[in-house]
Amino acid sequence: MSASHPYDFDLFVIGGGSAGVRLARISATHGAKVGIAEARFWGGTCVNVGCVPKKIMVQAAEYGAWAEDAAAFGWKNLDKPEHDWPTLVRVRDMEVARLSGIYSRMLAGVGAEVFECYAQFVGPHEVRLGERVVSAARIVIAVGGTPVRPEIPGADLALISDDLFTLKERPRRVLIVGGGYIGCEFSALLHGLGSEVTLAFRQSLPLRGFDHEIREMAAESLAADGITVLPGETPVAITLEGETRVTRMASGRVVESDIVLFATGRKPATRGLNLDAAGINCREGAAIAVDDDHATNIPHIYAIGDVTDRVNLTPMATAVGHAMADSFFGLKPRRASYENVPKAVFTAPPIASVGLSEEEAALRGPAEIYTTRFTPMRHTITRRAGRKTLMKLVVEAGTGVILGAHMMGEDAPEMMQGVAVAVVNGLTKAQFDATIGIHPTAAEEWVTMRVATRRVGEGAAKAA
Ligand SMILES: Cc1cc2nc3c(=O)[nH]c(=O)nc-3n(C[C@H](O)[C@H](O)[C@H](O)COP(=O)(O)OP(=O)(O)OC[C@H]3O[C@@H](n4cnc5c(N)ncnc54)[C@H](O)[C@@H]3O)c2cc1C
Numbered sequence: 038m039s040a041s042h043p044y045d046f047d048l049f050v051i052g053g054g055s056a057g058v059r060l061a062r063i064s065a066t067h068g069a070k071v072g073i074a075e076a077r078f079w080g081g082t083c084v085n086v087g088c089v090p091k092k093i094m095v096q097a098a099e100y101g102a103w104a105e106d107a108a109a110f111g112w113k114n115l116d117k118p119e120h121d122w123p124t125l126v127r128v129r130d131m132e133v134a135r136l137s138g139i140y141s142r143m144l145a146g147v148g149a150e151v152f153e154c155y156a157q158f159v160g161p162h163e164v165r166l167g168e169r170v171v172s173a174a175r176i177v178i179a180v181g182g183t184p185v186r187p188e189i190p191g192a193d194l195a196l197i198s199d200d201l202f203t204l205k206e207r208p209r210r211v212l213i214v215g216g217g218y219i220g221c222e223f224s225a226l227l228h229g230l231g232s233e234v235t236l237a238f239r240q241s242l243p244l245r246g247f248d249h250e251i252r253e254m255a256a257e258s259l260a261a262d263g264i265t266v267l268p269g270e271t272p273v274a275i276t277l278e279g280e281t282r283v284t285r286m287a288s289g290r291v292v293e294s295d296i297v298l299f300a301t302g303r304k305p306a307t308r309g310l311n312l313d314a315a316g317i318n319c320r321e322g323a324a325i326a327v328d329d330d331h332a333t334n335i336p337h338i339y340a341i342g343d344v345t346d347r348v349n350l351t352p353m354a355t356a357v358g359h360a361m362a363d364s365f366f367g368l369k370p371r372r373a374s375y376e377n378v379p380k381a382v383f384t385a386p387p388i389a390s391v392g393l394s395e396e397e398a399a400l401r402g403p404a405e406i407y408t409t410r411f412t413p414m415r416h417t418i419t420r421r422a423g424r425k426t427l428m429k430l431v432v433e434a435g436t437g438v439i440l441g442a443h444m445m446g447e448d449a450p451e452m453m454q455g456v457a458v459a460v461v462n463g464l465t466k467a468q469f470d471a472t473i474g475i476h477p478t479a480a481e482e483w484v485t486m487r488v489a490t491r492r493v494g495e496g497a498a499k500a501a
């Protein structure tokens with residue numbers, strides 16, 4: 038109990054993922070009395086069944102292609118590289134366990150009280166933790182999301198993204214349903230590790246929300262790499278014939294595979310939280326409704342991270358958690374910005390992006406589009422298919438301000454972090470042009486695209 042209020046904690050955080058752990062740790066560092074509950078795994082989705090184990094598998098897949106490519110540069114006896122799945126599982130799981138351990142120890146280290154159990158509201162200030170009920174002046178919901186399964190006959194024959202990380206051996210034939218981040222990344226990494234992959238999605242192109250030209254190139258690159266890409270397909274039923282999963286699509290197409298993996302989106306994990314006991318409102322689709330300070334309709338209850346379904350990325354979740362801790366207990370009220378959040382898709386090659394797409398910019402007014410497409414130096418020698426690079430700048434006509442940058446090509450995420458600093462700070466094309474490139478790199482193209490490929494958005498200006 039604090040001197041200033043009658044509750045057990047100044048702050049109670051429900052969920053020990055990216056958002057919750059950062060909020061709890063920084064709040065405790067600022068001197069608050071903090072409690073935090075985690076039902077499943079410290080570090081949440083990102084550490085245990087998301088970014089981290091996924092990236093380790095992406096990296097494992099990259100070595101296979103590099104080993105094959107090395108022959109073109111004169112390396113010998115690498116023409117039949119074989120991958121040992123159990124070794125990858127062992128090193129991946131060791132790293133995940135190490136990181137998850139760091140997360141829980143960090144919390145204990147700063148004096149937060151940790152509870153390893155499922156938390157439920159029993160009142161506006163009260164949370165049940167197993168047998169115990171605790172109270173807090175402020176409660177923050179940071180419970181993340183869970184994968185969604187399409188409601189079709191045989192849906193339980195399919196796996197979800199969490200299950201990729203429990204497979205004991207490499208699946209031979211895989212059908213992945215859904216053309217978002219997870220569908221594209223899992224297709225690329227499983228293909229790279231030697232599975233035969235079919236990727237089916239509803240729309241005509243994968244990666245809804247990304248720049249159209251990047252989406253086109255993503256579909257081309259995945260197919261050129263050897264993935265069977267099926268646009269415009271929606272599964273209607275899955276049956277088991279022997280060991281084979283037979284998936285029927287609305288189009289009548291039938292796909293046979295050893296596993297089917299749904300990558301059909303995620304929804305906020307609010308079921309079971311008993312939000313009604315506290316009177317908390319949700320938006321359509323179970324996301325908790327919050328204002329610009331992440332407050333719910335109940336003034337002392339807040340929600341952050343994927344449960345608010347805004348920008349569902351780890352750095353966004355941690356940034357919001359950190360800003361909230363500084364605002365509540367650090368005498369430094371501030372908000373993390375949801376504008377110009379850079380993002381990446383870890384396909385082969387990867388995609389990265391920040392700011393407005395060409396289509397979004399064109400709706401706002403005239404914009405100049407600078408693009409460059411080339412075969413990276415390495416692949417002029419390896420001649421590997423599906424490894425072309427596209428780099429693109431979206432520039433506001435008149436001011437020259439860079440509104441967006443997009444890339445599909447090797448090292449795109451590593452490059453985009455730096456480009457994002459420029460976009461977030463409103464730098465202009467002229468300032469890019471005045472920067473000397475680093476040669477020979479692909480990155481130097483960011484500062485050497487001299488002539489606009491096209492101009493868009495004239496109509497938007499006339500309409501305005
Ligand atoms: C396969 C995959 C790959 C991804 N890759 C990337 C990537 O490369 N880069 C990136 O930026 N983002 C990636 N993401 C997204 C990223 O993981 C999420 O945006 C991030 O984890 C959100 O953090 P969070 O704290 O809101 O939720 P979570 O990390 O999901 O944490 C919520 C935690 O709350 C716990 N919990 C839920 N209910 C309760 C309860 N009632 N009581 C107690 N505990 C509870 C859960 O067990 C969980 O640990 C990926 C996601 C997936 C699924």
Ligand SMILES: NC(=O)c1ccc[n+]([C@@H]2O[C@H](COP(=O)([O-])OP(=O)(O)OC[C@H]3O[C@@H](n4cnc5c(N)ncnc54)[C@H](O)[C@@H]3O)[C@@H](O)[C@H]2O)c1
Nearest residue numbers: 187215216217218219220239271300301302303349381382
């Ligand atoms: N690299 C990263 O940063 C990264 C990686 C993975 C996940 N994430 C985060 O996790 C979120 C969830 O990823 P996701 O890929 O599951 O979701 P998503 O929303 O990105 O994509 C889901 C896809 O499934 C399709 N779909 C939905 N129902 C379908 C059906 N019945 N049949 C066929 N297709 C269907 C949708 O049209 C969409 O293309 C992402 O939006 C992202 O925020 C980020």
